[in-house]
Amino acid sequence: MTHDDDASAKGDLAGFFEAARLGGAEPTGGFMARMEADALRMQPRPMIRRKQSLWRELLQGLGGWPAVAGLTAATCVGVWIGINPPDRLDALLEDPSAIQSVDPLSGYDFAMLEN
Amino acid sequence: MPLDAMHDSDDEALLELYACGDAAAARALTARLGPRVLSHAHRLLADRAEAEDVTQEALLRLWRIAPDWRRGEAKVTTWLYRVTANLCTDRLRRRRGTDLDSVPEIADDQPPVEVALQRQAREQALQAALMRLPERQRQAVVLRHIEGLANPEIGQIMDLTTRAVESLTARGKRSLEVMLLGQREELGLYDDT
Known part of the structure; x- marks a missing residue:
């Protein structure tokens, strides 16, 4: 139904309805102040983010307690290897030719690829 | 904000x-x-x-x-x-x-002569007539013709189908017409205001 149809459908009552729309009960200032006070009183409190300690922020930044435990274990192993390195590691570090001899892709592999 | x-x-x-x-x-x-x-x-x-x-x-x-x-x-x-x-x-x-x-009085003894008084008289007459309607009819007429809501929304508010809302407002409006339009002279109301 269009607005015009609607107006004609209201017929002679249109003037009465219009008067009611223009009139209506106007709220007083005191009433609106009471309504506003109610709204503010009933309002949930805003979520306040508490400031965290530096240690807690660091802990969260690393990924929590499980991540810190893993890091600690890895550090201990590293320190232990530094203090008491395994014999084979010493031999490897003392003999540079041992490192030079590392051949990830040998001549044999190349020969196989060409075929 | x-x-x-x-x-x-x-x-x-x-x-x-x-x-x-x-x-x-x-x-x-x-x-x-x-x-x-x-x-x-x-x-x-x-x-x-x-x-x-x-x-x-x-x-x-x-x-x-x-x-x-x-x-x-x-x-x-x-x-x-x-x-x-x-x-x-x-x-x-x-x-x-x-x-x-x-219920507010329908008419003043003195016929209103100014536009504001005309409006007030119409508003009071309508309010008095509305209060004589059955409650559901009154609610539907107010929502449709004064608050200006669409029938489907009124249906949601009143738990009715759109057709039922149409029927309710039509009956309410007919009753208002009977109550108000026959008394225009009596109410001191005139057109073109």
Whole structure:
């Protein structure tokens, strides 16, 4: 139904309805102040983010307690290897030719690829 | 959010802000919805003090459910009109019998001559006629022809199909015509105002 149809459908009552729309009960200032006070009183409190300690922020930044435990274990192993390195590691570090001899892709592999 | 910027926000967005503790949203919603609820309650009850009580209670209920409001399920105004109508119905039931003394007088002895008085006379006559309608008819007519809501929305508010709303408003309007149009001379009302 269009607005015009609607107006004609209201017929002679249109003037009465219009008067009611223009009139209506106007709220007083005191009433609106009471309504506003109610709204503010009933309002949930805003979520306040508490400031965290530096240690807690660091802990969260690393990924929590499980991540810190893993890091600690890895550090201990590293320190232990530094203090008491395994014999084979010493031999490897003392003999540079041992490192030079590392051949990830040998001549044999190349020969196989060409075929 | 500043109060000015809230004029463009819809009711649901403001209600979300309200639930997050935004005081400006509380003020904006009160200013927007308070007068509408009061006006509607006054039309259904024809009693200023009772309309104010109903408005206060309806808004308190809105504030209470604000944190649980599910966006998109219903319009805030539809929900409020529904709550307001239910509260008004409770009060009307409590009145026990029609206390016609509380209904505004239809006519002044002196015929009004100015436009403002014409409007006032029409408004009072309509209000008095509305109070003589059955409650559901009155509610449907007020929502349709004074609040200007569409029939489907009125259906949501009143728990009726759109066809039932159409039928209810048509019957209500016919009764109003019988009550009001036959008494225009008596009421001192004239056209073209």
